[in-house]
Amino acid sequence: MPTCRLRIRLRVLGTAAVLAGLSAVAQAQIAVRIDGLDGELRDNAELHLTRLTETQEDLDSDLAEALLHDGFQDIRRALEPFGYYNPVMDGKLEGTAPRWTAHYRVDPGPRTHLDRVELRIEGEGAEQLAPVREAVLRRLREGAPLRHADYEAAKERLASAAYAAGFLDARFTQAELRVIADDNLAQVYLVFDTGPRYRFGAVTIEQDILDPDVLARYVRIRSGAIYDPQALLDTQFALGDLGYFETLDILPQREAATDHAVPIVIRTTPRKRARYDLGLGYGTDTGARVSAGTQIRRLNRAGHTAKAELRLSQIKNTAQAEYRIPLGRRVGESVGLSGELSEERLEDGDSRKWGLQLSLSRIPGDWQRRLYLAFTHEESRLGATRQTADLLTPGLSLNRAELDDPIYTRRGWSIFFDAHGAVRDVLANTSFLRTQVIVRGALPVGAHARLLGRYEYGANLVETFGELPASQRFFAGGDQSVRGYAYQSLGPTDAQGNVIGGKFLNTASIELERRIWRDWGAALFYDAGGADDDPAPRLFQGIGAGVRYRAPVGSVQVDVAHPLDGPDGGVRLHIGVRVGL
Numbered sequence: 308m309p310t311c312r313l314r315i316r317l318r319v320l321g322t323a324a325v326l327a328g329l330s331a332v333a334q335a336q337i338a339v340r341i342d343g344l345d346g347e348l349r350d351n352a353e354l355h356l357t358r359l360t361e362t363q364e365d366l367d368s369d370l371a372e373a374l375l376h377d378g379f380q381d382i383r384r385a386l387e388p389f390g391y392y393n394p395v396m397d398g399k400l401e402g403t404a405p406r407w408t409a410h411y412r413v414d415p416g417p418r419t420h421l422d423r424v425e426l427r428i429e430g431e432g433a434e435q436l437a438p439v440r441e442a443v444l445r446r447l448r449e450g451a452p453l454r455h456a457d458y459e460a461a462k463e464r465l466a467s468a469a470y471a472a473g474f475l476d477a478r479f480t481q482a483e484l485r486v487i488a489d490d491n492l493a494q495v496y497l498v499f500d501t502g503p504r505y506r507f508g509a510v511t512i513e514q515d516i517l518d519p520d521v522l523a524r525y526v527r528i529r530s531g532a533i534y535d536p537q538a539l540l541d542t543q544f545a546l547g548d549l550g551y552f553e554t555l556d557i558l559p560q561r562e563a564a565t566d567h568a569v570p571i572v573i574r575t576t577p578r579k580r581a582r583y584d585l586g587l588g589y590g591t592d593t594g595a596r597v598s599a600g601t602q603i604r605r606l607n608r609a610g611h612t613a614k615a616e617l618r619l620s621q622i623k624n625t626a627q628a629e630y631r632i633p634l635g636r637r638v639g640e641s642v643g644l645s646g647e648l649s650e651e652r653l654e655d656g657d658s659r660k661w662g663l664q665l666s667l668s669r670i671p672g673d674w675q676r677r678l679y680l681a682f683t684h685e686e687s688r689l690g691a692t693r694q695t696a697d698l699l700t701p702g703l704s705l706n707r708a709e710l711d712d713p714i715y716t717r718r719g720w721s722i723f724f725d726a727h728g729a730v731r732d733v734l735a736n737t738s739f740l741r742t743q744v745i746v747r748g749a750l751p752v753g754a755h756a757r758l759l760g761r762y763e764y765g766a767n768l769v770e771t772f773g774e775l776p777a778s779q780r781f782f783a784g785g786d787q788s789v790r791g792y793a794y795q796s797l798g799p800t801d802a803q804g805n806v807i808g809g810k811f812l813n814t815a816s817i818e819l820e821r822r823i824w825r826d827w828g829a830a831l832f833y834d835a836g837g838a839d840d841d842p843a844p845r846l847f848q849g850i851g852a853g854v855r856y857r858a859p860v861g862s863v864q865v866d867v868a869h870p871l872d873g874p875d876g877g878v879r880l881h882i883g884v885r886v887g888l
Contacts, residue, residue, distance in 0.1 A: 594621025791849025
């Protein structure tokens with residue numbers, strides 16, 4: 308068996324300090340050595356011996372001998388939870404003051420096994436909990452080695468299952484673990500009484516800012532339904548995610564239950580009606596930027612919301628406004644009307660546009676689905692070519708994400724898909740169908756690192772590509788695309804070498820990020836991608852390294868990237884913020 312050592316520090320009063328009238332304390336040590344134990348037996352024995360010596364202040368040879376002998380009982384107690392009740396032990400104190408070694412040799416002895424297991428469920432829920440009983444008995448079975456943790460887990464599983472099924476008064480009328488140490492046998496006797504099954508009573512929401520019918524759509528608690536703790540949690544999350552309330556507490560009134568029907572009180576305090584935001588920032592894809600916005604969390608008692616935002620930067624300026632009406636029974640399902648004005652400076656051109664959009668958001672299953680109808684008027688210039696386009700574009704977008712943390716994701720994935728198009732002469736001057744898919748993922752690497760991946764592909768089926776405005780073409784390059792290249796600098800060019808965008812987009816990225824110290828970290832990355840008129844665009848590659856700072860709003864990134872293709876062989880600085888994936 309492996310040998311383990313555990314050092315325990317104890318204080319003794321120095322003779323010189325006493326004579327001098329001082330309070331200095333000298334240090335003495337006992338090194339504890341255990342032979343014959345491994346794994347969880349060794350770990351638990353070490354834990355018990357550590358606790359024994361933690362409160363000792365003075366240490367001399369007599370106390371050291373006493374500690375040695377006390378340790379035998381501590382080791383015995385450490386082995387019993389694993390079914391070892393008859394260990395054979397000896398030990399001795401080695402060394403001299405102030406450094407001794409308590410050397411233990413331990414044979415855990417034969418393991419205790421379960422000789423008899425009786426588990427009986429009584430009461431109204433006996434039949435419903437029968438599958439749980441069978442599952443418990445598969446673990447806590449006759450002939451199995453005794454582990455106290457298995458016994459406690461069996462009791463906890465029964466109690467949890469009963470509570471989840473609405474048996475709020477369930478209890479053990481007998482819970483006994485008998486150990487016959489001399490025979491290395493143990494017996495379990497459990498009698499579990501479920502008591503009556505409870506139901507939900509009347510549901511009361513204490514609030515005066517919204518019509519009751521608005522909130523009732525999101526309440527998962529139904530009067531008369533079986534009491535279900537999960538329904539309480541689902542309601543808590545649903546009402547909290549609506550954004551109307553500052554605090555929200557769901558309070559079952561057990562003491563007021565009548566005929567086993569529990570009234571539910573939902574107590575709320577409203578959030579401020581309006582929120583105002585002002586932001587300053589910098590990113591290499593946008594340059595210096597400033598933003599100002601407002602969100603009206605509730606315009607009326609029907610729960611309608613509105614928001615407006617102005618963003619100004621060196622690359623792109625936008626003004627947006629949106630009016631949204633909640634519908635359905637899931638948070639996020641709504642119908643909205645929005646408008647936008649924007650102007651953007653491209654690598655070799657510019658774009659100015661305004662648009663209106665009507666959208667319907669639904670969440671069937673795990674996917675968020677958005678149907679929309681947009682009208683856009685755009686004036687753009689790419690190279691020497693200027694054009695004006697009017698487009699009526701119906702579209703569909705799908706989105707799904709499974710993230711362990713929406714701000715700093717270490718494990719998770721997301722998928723985004725969008726398809727929209729237009730038909731010539733139906734409030735549009737060209738026909739096209741544009742599709743795009745973005746897949747992102749994150750995996751933990753050890754305790755302090757994560758591996759990030761991204762893949763994006765886009766395709767444009769267009770009648771006359773030259774009539775397609777800049778916002779509907781594909782470009783690559785930049786912080787969120789291919790680092791090492793300027794923002795939207797990759798794509799087909801005209802005769803003068805101006806980047807005019809392409810029909811297809813293909814980009815990918817892989818990044819290893821590791822925390823170095825506190826909230827600071829470092830990253831290595833490889834990006835590849837391009838935009839082209841060919842379905843398999845030429846890939847431009849970039850490699851680099853960066854610094855990361857984990858802020859409350861996301862991961863602040865400062866990267867230095869080197870392009871592996873193209874005429875520019877230098878390095879490019881990229882600054883941005885990553886939220887989630």
